[in-house]
Amino acid sequence: MTEPLTEVLQSGHVTPLIERHRALGARLVEFGGWLMPLQYSGILDEHRAVRERAGLFDLSHMGELFVEGPEAGAVLAYALVTNPPALVIGRAHYSMICDADGGILDDLIVYRLGEERFLVVANAGNAQLVSDTLAERIAGYRAVLDDRSLATALCAVQGPRSSEILAPLTDVALASLRYYAIAEGHVAGIPALVARTGYTGEDGFEVFVETGRGEALWDALLAAGQPFEIVPVGLGARDTLRLEAGMPLYGNELDRTTNPFEAGLGWVVKLDKPGDFVGRAALERVAREGVARRLVGLVVKGRGIARHSYPVYVGERRTGIVTSGTRSPTLGDPIAMAYVAPGDAEPGTIVEVGIRDQRVAAEVVSLPFYRRSR
């Protein structure tokens, strides 16, 4: 046994819900510069609860960046690869912020809260970079950036029982709140933004409140979920849930050296939107000339688990590298995502993963690994 997981925090932030997590016996971990819960009862147990019933997540580490003003939409259209002005008020879309060379700085969700008001949610580890980059790109536009990351607590309820749990607590009409929609209202009497978004592959909601109301929100959601056997869920199960759902994780599938097309996210990039945007020339070139590698799903056929950074081979040729991998709690098989050469990316292709000193066969499959029944 080498070093077991331990509580490490060199510098940075602590979730405002830390006392709740300690009281629940959570194991804590540093992630994206924040001390956050890794697991409570265990990753497999928490994972199953979300697939079968419901789980409660503390996502207060995420970055909340509000952009407001007559040109709020215009500056986001320039700064991001999507076209936020095309969003209807109350709707959201998945987006990315790229560098001039097309490299991904972060993946985001953009919510349109009003005619001139947007919310951009960034990953914890990139929140400062995204904030700084938007502050640069906003120059000359009639819009202001309000970084409320530290002033905002975020809790998510995810799983098939989510709407039954949240409905009695809120004045937001959940039945008419569609996937990737957001509404302002109250939850447990607390002013809140309620969004039907998530990172688990299940139905669910994300609830944004002021930091000072975070504990009250957490307590209310946990209590309302008791009849449905809700469990608190840490970052460990969040990772296995998103991996089954085929969703990328920044730092694994996405980083400064990857572009959206390689990651299979070319559909996110709106090359047909009007005007210039940061990364346009580089991304148009990728779209025209094709990609050097493609993100694929793998199901390992032999014994072993493919993990982040393990090499992938076809015969003696090294074709790529694993970006994320685990044993799928829902399917039972070892699953992974990997970048491979475009010629090896067709579903059904058999590759080999270098797992320590062995080569283990794996099959390329289409993503996601898991899709909920509706």
Next chain:
Amino acid sequence: MVPTDLRYTKDHEWVRVAGDVATIGITKFAADQLGDIVFVELPGVGMALEQFATFGVVESVKAVSDLFAPVSGTVTETNDALASQPELVNSDPYGAGWMLKVRIADPAQVDTLLDAAGYDALIAEG
């Protein structure tokens, strides 16, 4: 208190000695720290182990950890049940979750390992 009839490594393996055969596994503390164990990779029967060298790997959902041999010796048996039920390491680390048996090469090595009190003190330090 951990079981008193076992000896322990600082790397959280345990060993149970019966005659010249040592049964080896990982401690409950280690299994709890790792979390849900989903894969155990063990050497084949007949392989020679060297004390404190790696002999295999245990993987939880999140992490991969090396296993270190408490004593030198030759593998005589491995716990085949762990191939399909690796979670036995979590649920019964000192019993059904055992990993392998080795024929001990040098019985004096056993005396270099921690006893239960020593191991308890080690994990109490965190």
